[in-house]
Structure formats: structure tokens, C-alpha cells
Amino acid sequence: MSTVALSPAPLQLTRRGRVVVFVAVTALVMLVAVFLGATSVATDSTGGAGQQTEVIMVDAGQTLWSIAADLAADGEVRDMVNQISQLNALDSAMLMAGQELHVPVD
Numbered sequence: 001m002s003t004v005a006l007s008p009a010p011l012q013l014t015r016r017g018r019v020v021v022f023v024a025v026t027a028l029v030m031l032v033a034v035f036l037g038a039t040s041v042a043t044d045s046t047g048g049a050g051q052q053t054e055v056i057m058v059d060a061g062q063t064l065w066s067i068a069a070d071l072a073a074d075g076e077v078r079d080m081v082n083q084i085s086q087l088n089a090l091d092s093a094m095l096m097a098g099q100e101l102h103v104p105v106d
Helices: 015-039 064-071 077-088
Strands: 053-057 100-104
Touching: 064 077, 064 100, 077 100
Parallel strands: none
Antiparallel strands: 053 100
């Protein structure tokens, strides 16, 4: 008597099985994305307590440069512009009347 080795049949998914696998993989990817988004936190590079700020309202005709010039020590306007831009996450120097800005307090 001879024995015949049977190889297992290849796995075939039904339409419902493919949908279940797709939903499970999509849910896993979304879960990973939410986890990564929740754990990314912007922190101060110095690790300090953060800078004290006050909120000002932009008047008509004011520019980021003019606001920085009023707040900065002599010759440090460009540094103040950079600080205000970073504090408010500004993409450009364009401001609108009525906009609130956080500015450093001396």
C-alpha cells in the first residue's frame, strides 16, 4: 500500500472575507495614525517653562514689522519679527485688522 501526500488547498477568500480583511487593515492603519498624531507634541527646544506673552489686536495699517519695531530693543526688530511669527505660527507676514497676536513680554 502506498501513501499519497496531499498538499493543502490554497487559501481562497470569499467576497465577504476580502471585505473583512480590507476593513481590518484600514482600521489598523487609522489606529496607528491616531496614535502617532496624539503622541507628537511640539515642545520648547530649551525645555523651559515657555515665554510669557500678551495678546494684542492688530489695528488697520499695522504690519508685523511695525509691531515688532514697537516691542523690540534697538536693532533687534528682525529677531522680534521671527519671535512673533513663531509664537503665532504665521506662514507669512500678512496681518489683518482685528487679528489677535501673542507677543513676548519683557
